[in-house]
Amino acid sequence: MNGIGVLAGIAFAHLAVRTRQTLVAILGVAIGVGFFLAVSGMMTGSQTDFIRTLIDTAPHIIVQDEQRNPARQPAVTAWPQAAVAVRGVRPQDEVRGLKDWPAMLAAARTQPGAVAAPSLSGAVAVRFAGRTEPLSLNGIDPRIEGQLTKIEASLVGGHLTDLEARPDGIIISRPLANRVGARLGDTLLVSSSAGVLQRMRILALIEPDARAGFYAGDNAAYGLLRTAQVLFARPNVVNQLHIKLGDPQAAEGVAVTLEARWGYKWVSWQERSRDIRNLLVVRNVIMYAVIAAILLVASFGIYTSVSTSVTDKRRDIAILRAMGFTEGDVEGVFLIEGLVVGVAGALVGFAFGSVLLEVLARLPITVQGKPLELPLDRGLRQYLIAGAASLASALVAAWLPARKAAGVDPVDILRGAA
Amino acid sequence: MTALIETAHVTRRLIDPETVTLVDDACLKIQPGEFVAVVGPSGCGKSSLLYLLGLLDRPDTGSVRIDGILTDGLSDAERTHLRLERIGFVFQFHFLLPELTAEANVALPIRRLGRLSRSQADDRAHELLAKLGLKGEAHRRPDRMSGGQRQRVAIARALANDPAIILGDEPTGNLDSANTRLIVEEFQRLAHEEGRAVVCVTHDMGVAAAADRRIHMLDGRIVPEPGPA
Numbered sequence A: 001m002n003g004i005g006v007l008a009g010i011a012f013a014h015l016a017v018r019t020r021q022t023l024v025a026i027l028g029v030a031i032g033v034g035f036f037l038a039v040s041g042m043m044t045g046s047q048t049d050f051i052r053t054l055i056d057t058a059p060h061i062i063v064q065d066e067q068r069n070p071a072r073q074p075a076v077t078a079w080p081q082a083a084v085a086v087r088g089v090r091p092q093d094e095v096r097g098l099k100d101w102p103a104m105l106a107a108a109r110t111q112p113g114a115v116a117a118p119s120l121s122g123a124v125a126v127r128f129a130g131r132t133e134p135l136s137l138n139g140i141d142p143r144i145e146g147q148l149t150k151i152e153a154s155l156v157g158g159h160l161t162d163l164e165a166r167p168d169g170i171i172i173s174r175p176l177a178n179r180v181g182a183r184l185g186d187t188l189l190v191s192s193s194a195g196v197l198q199r200m201r202i203l204a205l206i207e208p209d210a211r212a213g214f215y216a217g218d219n220a221a222y223g224l225l226r227t228a229q230v231l232f233a234r235p236n237v238v239n240q241l242h243i244k245l246g247d248p249q250a251a252e253g254v255a256v257t258l259e260a261r262w263g264y265k266w267v268s269w270q271e272r273s274r275d276i277r278n279l280l281v282v283r284n285v286i287m288y289a290v291i292a293a294i295l296l297v298a299s300f301g302i303y304t305s306v307s308t309s310v311t312d313k314r315r316d317i318a319i320l321r322a323m324g325f326t327e328g329d330v331e332g333v334f335l336i337e338g339l340v341v342g343v344a345g346a347l348v349g350f351a352f353g354s355v356l357l358e359v360l361a362r363l364p365i366t367v368q369g370k371p372l373e374l375p376l377d378r379g380l381r382q383y384l385i386a387g388a389a390s391l392a393s394a395l396v397a398a399w400l401p402a403r404k405a406a407g408v409d410p411v412d413i414l415r416g417a418a
Numbered sequence B: 001m002t003a004l005i006e007t008a009h010v011t012r013r014l015i016d017p018e019t020v021t022l023v024d025d026a027c028l029k030i031q032p033g034e035f036v037a038v039v040g041p042s043g044c045g046k047s048s049l050l051y052l053l054g055l056l057d058r059p060d061t062g063s064v065r066i067d068g069i070l071t072d073g074l075s076d077a078e079r080t081h082l083r084l085e086r087i088g089f090v091f092q093f094h095f096l097l098p099e100l101t102a103e104a105n106v107a108l109p110i111r112r113l114g115r116l117s118r119s120q121a122d123d124r125a126h127e128l129l130a131k132l133g134l135k136g137e138a139h140r141r142p143d144r145m146s147g148g149q150r151q152r153v154a155i156a157r158a159l160a161n162d163p164a165i166i167l168g169d170e171p172t173g174n175l176d177s178a179n180t181r182l183i184v185e186e187f188q189r190l191a192h193e194e195g196r197a198v199v200c201v202t203h204d205m206g207v208a209a210a211a212d213r214r215i216h217m218l219d220g221r222i223v224p225e226p227g228p229a
């Protein structure tokens, strides 16, 4: 590669004599790359963190005993061509339950890395010391449910599995406990819409702002599946399946496939959070627009630098051509100039961006009195994107003046100089 | 013996905005070992002819052969390669790259041709400079040298790839008589001892007289040598 070497030698010589302009151009790229790393580190970091929370908050897929489309009436099925009007169709009972749920559970468990658990959820009322509060009671299998969500991390005073030893146990949120004035170990009176009354003992409290935990709201409560079935007078009935997959991203596809096979409503976390995720897309578009603007400004710097170099060096261009350098060689010299500025700018920018990220990571931010660590994405990917973007913009910015340099007619210059 | 340079009815015009004829129906033949001077009044087209011979410019009509190769149909890249290999240019102003040392300037065409390694190219550049009496100046930049030294560096660079043809456009135009004599002697040596074709545009009667033969130009045309006035 003697050829490239000699062109690079000329390019470096050009840059070296124009130290100040070169440094300014490098600095432009470096600032662009540095801010890119800081901004996208924060944005992708918080987004990843947010999505993880979305995924972890609840099971990846929840199967509910609802239909997406109302069931076709037998009369409509029987006479497909006929115009059938059906009146007075009433919805069935509220806590109906999933038919064939053991088979559905088995099907869900065949997915790679899947954990699946049945649950029976419904509305109950709790009474304590004369106060009544509505609750949404989830009857669960504590051992499996603990693997499905991060609820365990939010518990204080006990564990999910404590329910196994105490079928009359209940876990409620701390705010709800405060509202009715109950404490850990107190016994609540729980009544269901089926008219069943049951005394239940508080085994643990759910802390709303626990780190890395999961909180479904003040009025969510947990008990044993069997206990719930008794409360709702629905022995052996299950109205929800909770599924966690090895690969959370697969949830949407799996949900669609299994829903087509089994009916009912299989809601993936993606479906549940569609609106929020659309917002994230908008946020990303804004971020990349800002980044593109920064890099555009940086590439203006490169353009100006290379373009003045071309103007200054018209005589050198004529000499090179007279010596036997081709138009392509001349173009190469100036492309290399732009590339060198781009690479040097990216490297300085990496250092600058790392410093910015380090500063952000150490920023003492507190939310509601608790120190908050900014979720930052400091992965190699960010650096690769920033590097590739700055190189691409450097090449494009240098290409225009380099084309101009290649088009210089040496004879014009030689005549002018003689 | 094939002529190193041979032109047949070469004409070059510019439209600026009315037509200017730079070179008009030029026919010439230059053999290896010949030192030829091109003379004529200012603006008669001497430089324009040299650019055509050096393949920097293309004639509108007529043809140029270099070492027997018809260059008319060649692409720009092919013509450039021919120039790199077989033609060395020396201009009135030294035309060195100001950022590079003398040695690096001379090594440029050698490295571009790519037949020698980098260190071999540097060695050859050094050797050429030494032959022209510039051993001590090899690592200096052009702005630290005298006009005569620079012009010798330019000649060393023109010789870098050992070309068969040397083209000079008033190479002594800026030099005193001592330096002029030095360069004329070098041109004579290049032609007579090394068998190259040397074509030198000049205003200097002494340089013209030292050449084996003179090509006279007037208004773009090659004219016979005018008799003594």
Ligand SMILES: Nc1ncnc2c1ncn2[C@@H]1O[C@H](COP(=O)(O)OP(=O)(O)OP(=O)(O)O)[C@@H](O)[C@H]1O
Pocket: A415, A418, B014, B016, B020, B021, B022, B041, B042, B043, B044, B045, B046, B047, B048, B049
């Ligand atoms: N770009 C141009 N546009 C119009 N005319 C031009 C242009 N370049 C050169 N000429 C004309 O072409 C003619 C030949 O120019 P050329 O440079 O070849 O002359 P020359 O013999 O080398 O002159 P000198 O001895 O002054 O160097 C001149 O009359 C000049 O005015």
Ligand SMILES: [Mg+2]
Pocket: A418, B046, B047, B048, B169
């Ligand atoms: Mg001239």
